[in-house]
Amino acid sequence: MIVTKQDPQTRKRKNAVFGWVLSFVKPYRNWVVICILASLLVAVADILMGVLIQRMVEHTNDFDKLLHIALIIFCLTIVGFLAKYFITYSAARFSARAMRDLKNKMAAHLEKVPMSTMDQYHSGDLVSRLTSDAQILQSFLQQHFFQLFYLPVVFAGALTLLLSINWKLIIFSVAILPIAIVITGRMSRPLQTYAERMQEHLGQANTVAQDTLSGIHMVKAFQLEDVMYRKYAAGMKQVLKNGILAEKKRAWMTAPGILLFSAPILFFVAYGGYLIQTGELSLGSLVIFSYLLHFIIEPLSLAPVLFAQVQETSGAAKRLQDIFLQPVEENGRTAIPIDPAAVPVEFENVSFAYEKTKILENVSFVLPPNKTVALVGASGSGKSTILKLLCGFYRIEPGNGCMRVFGHSLNDWNTAEMRHYLSLVSQDTTLFPVSIAENISYGRVHATRDEIIAAAKAANAHDFILELPQGYETKVGERGSRLSGGQKQRIAIARALLKDAPILLLDEPTSALDTESEALVQEALENVMRNRTVLVIAHRLSTIKDADEVLVLEQGQIVERGTHYELLAQGGVYTRLYQKQFATDEQRALAAEGV
Ligand SMILES: Nc1ncnc2c1ncn2[C@@H]1O[C@H](COP(=O)(O)OP(=O)(O)OP(=O)(O)O)[C@@H](O)[C@H]1O
Numbered sequence: 001m002i003v004t005k006q007d008p009q010t011r012k013r014k015n016a017v018f019g020w021v022l023s024f025v026k027p028y029r030n031w032v033v034i035c036i037l038a039s040l041l042v043a044v045a046d047i048l049m050g051v052l053i054q055r056m057v058e059h060t061n062d063f064d065k066l067l068h069i070a071l072i073i074f075c076l077t078i079v080g081f082l083a084k085y086f087i088t089y090s091a092a093r094f095s096a097r098a099m100r101d102l103k104n105k106m107a108a109h110l111e112k113v114p115m116s117t118m119d120q121y122h123s124g125d126l127v128s129r130l131t132s133d134a135q136i137l138q139s140f141l142q143q144h145f146f147q148l149f150y151l152p153v154v155f156a157g158a159l160t161l162l163l164s165i166n167w168k169l170i171i172f173s174v175a176i177l178p179i180a181i182v183i184t185g186r187m188s189r190p191l192q193t194y195a196e197r198m199q200e201h202l203g204q205a206n207t208v209a210q211d212t213l214s215g216i217h218m219v220k221a222f223q224l225e226d227v228m229y230r231k232y233a234a235g236m237k238q239v240l241k242n243g244i245l246a247e248k249k250r251a252w253m254t255a256p257g258i259l260l261f262s263a264p265i266l267f268f269v270a271y272g273g274y275l276i277q278t279g280e281l282s283l284g285s286l287v288i289f290s291y292l293l294h295f296i297i298e299p300l301s302l303a304p305v306l307f308a309q310v311q312e313t314s315g316a317a318k319r320l321q322d323i324f325l326q327p328v329e330e331n332g333r334t335a336i337p338i339d340p341a342a343v344p345v346e347f348e349n350v351s352f353a354y355e356k357t358k359i360l361e362n363v364s365f366v367l368p369p370n371k372t373v374a375l376v377g378a379s380g381s382g383k384s385t386i387l388k389l390l391c392g393f394y395r396i397e398p399g400n401g402c403m404r405v406f407g408h409s410l411n412d413w414n415t416a417e418m419r420h421y422l423s424l425v426s427q428d429t430t431l432f433p434v435s436i437a438e439n440i441s442y443g444r445v446h447a448t449r450d451e452i453i454a455a456a457k458a459a460n461a462h463d464f465i466l467e468l469p470q471g472y473e474t475k476v477g478e479r480g481s482r483l484s485g486g487q488k489q490r491i492a493i494a495r496a497l498l499k500d501a502p503i504l505l506l507d508e509p510t511s512a513l514d515t516e517s518e519a520l521v522q523e524a525l526e527n528v529m530r531n532r533t534v535l536v537i538a539h540r541l542s543t544i545k546d547a548d549e550v551l552v553l554e555q556g557q558i559v560e561r562g563t564h565y566e567l568l569a570q571g572g573v574y575t576r577l578y579q580k581q582f583a584t585d586e587q588r589a590l591a592a593e594g595v
Contacts, residue, residue, distance in 0.1 A: 017314055017317045017318050017321055018314065018317070020317070020321050020324075021098075021137065021317050024098040024099075024101050024102045024105075025094055025095075025098045025141070027097075027098075027101070028093065028094035028097050028098060031090040031091075031093045031094040032090070032094050034086055034090040035086070035087055035090040035091050035094070035145065035146055036146070036149050038083040038084070038086040038087045038090065038146070039083075039087055039146040039147075039149040039150040039153075040149060040150070040153055041079065041080075041083040042080055042083045042084055042087065042150060042154075043149075043150050043153035043154040043157060044153070044157070045076050045079055045080040045083065046080070046154055046157075046295060047154065047157035047158060047161060047292070047295070048076055049073065049076055049080075049291070050158070050161065050288045050291045050292045050295075051161070051288070052069050052072055052073050052076070053073075053287055053288055053291055054284045054285065054287060054288035055069050055284075056069050056070075056073075057283055057284035057287045057288075058282070058284040087146045091141060091142045091143070091145055091146060092142055094141070095138050095141035095142040095145070096138065096142075098138075098141065099134050099137065099138040099141075102134060102137075102320065103130055103134055105324075106129075106130060106320065106323055106324065107130070109323065109324055109326075109328060110126065110323065112328035112329055113323075113326045113327070113328055113329070114327075114328075114329050114393065114394065114395065115388070115393035115394055116354070116393075116394050116395070117326045117327075119354075122207045122210075123207075123210060124203065124204075124206040124207030124208070124209065124210035124211065125203045125204075125206070125207055126323070127206060127210065128199075128202060128203040128206045128207075129203070129319050129320055129323065132199060132202055132203075132316075133199065133316035133317075133319045133320050134316075134320065136199075136312060136313055136316035137313055137316050137317055137320070140309060140310075140312075140313040144306060144309055147302065147306055148306070151298070151299035151302060151303070151306070152299065154295045154298075154299060155295065155296060155299040155300070157295070158292040158293075158295035158296050159296060161288070161292060162289060162292055162293070162296070165281075165285050165288065165289065166275065166280070166281055166285060166289070168271075168275075169268065169271055169272055169275060169281065169289060170289075170293075170296070172267055172268075172271050173264040173265075173267045173268040173271065173272075173293065174264050174296055174297075174300075175267075176263045176264060176267070177264060177296075177297070177300050180263070180300070180301070181300055181303060181304065184253055184301070184304045185303075185304040185307065187249065187252065187253045187304075188249070188253060188304045188305065188307070188308045189308075190245075190246075190249055191246050191249055191250070191308045191311075191312070192308055192311040192312060192315065194242045194243070194245050194246035194249070195242075195246065195308075195311075195312040195315065196312075196315050197238065197242040198238075198239050198242040198243055198246070199315070199316065199319070201235050201236075201238035201239045201242065202235070202239050204235045205232050205235030205236050205239060208228060208231045208232045208235060209232055211228075212224075212228040212232070214478065214479070217481075264293060264296070264297060265293065265297075268289065268290070268293055272286050272289060272290075329392070329415050329416075335414055335417040336408055336412060336413065336414075336417075338406040338407070338408070338421070339406065339407060340369075340406075340502075341369070342406045342407035343366055343367070343368060343369070343404070343406070343407060344367055344368070344369055344405065344406055344421075344502060344503050344533040345366070345367035345390065345403075345404070345405060345503060345533065345535060346365075346366050346367070346403070346404040346407075347363050347364055347365050347366075347386070347401070347402075347403055347404075348364050348401050348402045348403075348404070349362045349363070349364055349400075349401035349402070350362070350363045350364070350389065350396060350400065350401035350402070350403055351363070351396070351400040351401055352385065352389060352394065352396050352400065352556075354385075354394070358556060359382050359385050359556050360382050360385055360386065360389075360556040360557075361555075361556045361557050362401070362557065363382075363386065363401070363556070363557070363558055364401075364558070365549075365551055365558065365561070367503075367533055367535055368533070368548075369502075369533055370531060370532065370533055371533060371534075371548040371549070372529065372533075372534040372535075372536060372543075372546065372547045372548050372549075373534070373535050373536070373547060373548065373549045373550075373551060374536050374537075374538035374543060374544050374547035374549070374550045374551070375535070375536065375537050375538065375551050375553060376537075376538055376544060376550060376551070376552055376553070376574070376577060376581075377552060377553030377554060377577070378554070378577065381553040381554055381555060381556065382553055382555075382556040383507075383537045383553055384507065384537065385556075386535075386553075387424070387426075387505045387507065387535065387537065389403060390403060390405070390422070390505060390535070391419065391422060391424060391505065392410055392413070392415040392418060392419065405418055405421060405422075405503070406421065420501065421501050421502055421503055422501050422503050422504075422505055423443075423496040423499045423500075423501040423503070423504050423505065423528075424496070424505045424506075425489075425492050425493055425496045425504070425505070425506045425507065425525075425528070426492075426507045427489075427507045427508065428507075429480065429488040429489055429491070429492040430479070430492075431476050431479060431480030431483070431488055431491060431492070432476075433475060433476065433477055433478045433479075434475060434476070435470075435472065435473045435474060435475055435476070436456075436465055436468070436471075436472050436473070436474050436476060436491060437449070437452055437472040437473060439476060439480075439491055439495065440452045440455055440456060440491060440494045440495050440498055441498070442495055443455065443494070443495035443496060443497070443498030443499035443500075444498045444499055444500070447498050449472075451498060452472070452494075452498065453472070455494040455495070455497040455498040456472075456490075456491075456494045458494070458497050458524070458527045458528075459490045459491070459493040459494035459497055459524040459527065459528070460490050460520040460521070460523055460524045460527075461487070461490040461491055461493075461494050461524070464487055464490075476488075476491070486518070486520060486521050489521050489524075490520065490521060490524050493521070493524040493525060493527075493528050494524075496528050497527065497528050502532065502533055503532070503533045503534075503535070504528060504529060504532045504533065504534045504535070504536075505534075505535050505536075506525070506528075506529070506534060506535070506536040506537065507536075507537045508525070508536060508537060508538055508539040508540055508543060522540075522542075538550075539581075544564050545564045547563070547564070548563070549561060549562065549563065550562065550563065550564055550567055550574070552567065552573050552574045552577065554573055559572075559573050560572055560573050560574050
């Protein structure tokens, strides 16, 4: 059983998604501080510029003073330019690095979550989160983070200055703005929903694209191109629809937004002109007013947009955090010493359900050292599930029996450590799109070239590998698409041979191989099974006949057990199964023996 744990840091911040995002930014806090300071500097420079412009207007007759002010304005412009450069540079630096760390951590985390969790997600959706959602987060940090500091400061500075110059004029001018904010805020609300829907449909479309491309042979063979294309296009249609709805909303917001946010200028011109006439306001003050009013209107008009962006970013961050909140397999336990003489595998009254439907019920068996136990049963009877449980891919609930490997319960094992003692050869061979040598070396990462070749020879793979254009360096393509079924299986067997684990879990290939290829695979399997403890899902009569014990599964229960001949003598479930599934094999075997 897998004991699971949660990253304590993640658990603490379960509901504080921005706190969680900040934990990735924290290591680059120096750059964040530079970004914030530079934002504040730009805000101060913008306000100071207003004061200097006012001074200029008030000293139009004093050339020396004007020159002095012009020099300060020049210096301030340079400072403002440099500060803006640092905002862009520092934001790019910390956002890109924080996202790199987040993606790395997410990739590492995904490798550690149990299979039961992985079953809930589609890899296309996960890739979409890792790319598209992370991109939204990065864009916010890079382009909008500084506004959270710049806009309030420039707003407060401009407001204070304007209030001190003529409070009536500023109050009168901006009186309409709260209404404008409420209206545009309300109008911008659906933007968040559209953005979420877009991301969701994009994830679904990516999923279809990934399924289509990875299963392109089947898609072509069954002429599913149209079906898949329509599914993808339907997803993209929704992406487009929500994108257009969002843009429409933005466009609708723009006209009233401009009108509402330009209203203060109209009020200002009318009332400001009146105040000049009555002598309550100087020309210099009017100029600084017109300059600073922009710094009141801009933050307020951007506030709803920024709010919508914060919402969108928070949605993306939540989708990413959702992955991190998934518990990981407990691999922190110390390795336990094993007694090589102990029973390699033991199942004691194991019951298991993937979700609610019971798949295994009270399964008990012992796999002694260097013996072979064969699992047989109808499709869906639970044979593969037994292998998956033994690999620690799924946990069994307390009270549902015990699985032991070399005498230790799977609860006590460090799962990764326990897997050192297992080799898995499944019929659904997984090869990676790297060279043949590298694929074999995944059995033991630090194996030498000679060891890789020796394993390939024992797996009957060496000769065909040498015939390939780049020999051992030939890239096998996605999922080994450049190799035949039999060749892939022999590479998988070479990988298992290289690992040299004491326990072999084998799902015998059922795929129709030609006679020659089948004989080569069979011989390779015999090599890998020799002197090993083997639990095999048997599809061949020869394997079943050679097995020390055959377990017959029916609807998740072991209904019969014994050797092939003992079971045949019983005339029960196995006999029926044998007649249905293996008789053709038997006839072939008899024919080969000349009977
Ligand atoms: N990840 C999963 N989530 C939910 N149900 C599953 C999962 N994997 C398998 N099942 C179900 O568990 C049952 C047993 O499946 P299992 O693969 O163990 O059968 P099997 O005997 O190996 O079949 P076959 O010989 O066809 O491979 C099946 O009904 C299957 O639908």
